Structures are given as C-alpha cells and as structure tokens.
Amino acid sequence: MTDNLGKWPADRVGVGGGRSTADRAARRCTVILIAHRLSTVTDADQIVVLEHGQARAAGTHAGLISGDQPYRELAETQFLAV
Structure with a gap:
C-alpha cells in the first residue's frame, strides 16, 4: 500500500528508513504522520x-x-x- 504520492509505503513511515523519507518530504510539502x-x-x-x-x-x-x-x-x- 502506498500513499497518494506513491513515494513510500504508508505503513512504514516512522519505522527504519520511513522516517528519513518523511523528513525529506517535509522539506517541500506538508506531511501528516500518525x-x-x-x-x-x-x-x-x-x-x-x-x-x-x-x-x-x-x-x-x-x-x-x-x-x-x-x-x-x-x-x-x-x-x-x-
């Protein structure tokens, strides 16, 4: 499963490499993490x-x-x- 941008698996944000992916995305857009x-x-x-x-x-x-x-x-x- 991916988010609507298709950038990373939604269930992996904040786990392992997902956090750095979210950090990079936050430089250019709003990121909502649960x-x-x-x-x-x-x-x-x-x-x-x-x-x-x-x-x-x-x-x-x-x-x-x-x-x-x-x-x-x-x-x-x-x-x-x-």
Missing part, C-alpha cells in the same frame, strides 16, 4: 494530541512536555521527557 511512538514526531513543527477522536492539545514536543500532563506522562513512559 504515530504511537512519540520519538517519531518529537522534531515536528506541530504535534496534535488526539483523545477519543478529538484534538485535545497541540504544540511542539517541548511545549507539550511543559504544558500537557497526559502528554508528559506518555513521554515519560517512552523515556522522552526532558
């Missing part, structure tokens, strides 16, 4: 946190660490809290 591992999105310009299908919080990784307790707790479980 991630369970926060390490996939820590360098993103904006992270949107969904809860029950609704946007609950948005910001950078650092901003969410300092201002959103559930995000910070999740980051701590993944050893990403600063």
Whole structure:
C-alpha cells in the first residue's frame, strides 16, 4: 500500500528508513504522520494530541512536555521527557 504520492509505503513511515523519507518530504510539502511512538514526531513543527477522536492539545514536543500532563506522562513512559 502506498500513499497518494506513491513515494513510500504508508505503513512504514516512522519505522527504519520511513522516517528519513518523511523528513525529506517535509522539506517541500506538508506531511501528516500518525504515530504511537512519540520519538517519531518529537522534531515536528506541530504535534496534535488526539483523545477519543478529538484534538485535545497541540504544540511542539517541548511545549507539550511543559504544558500537557497526559502528554508528559506518555513521554515519560517512552523515556522522552526532558
């Protein structure tokens, strides 16, 4: 399965070489990643946190660490809290 641009397998973004592919694509267009591992999105310009299908919080990784307790707790479980 590929995304609509046919550039990389949609289920591989953020795994192995998919992350660097997404990084290269982000230099020229908007990239939307859906991630369970926060390490996939820590360098993103904006992270949107969904809860029950609704946007609950948005910001950078650092901003969410300092201002959103559930995000910070999740980051701590993944050893990403600063």
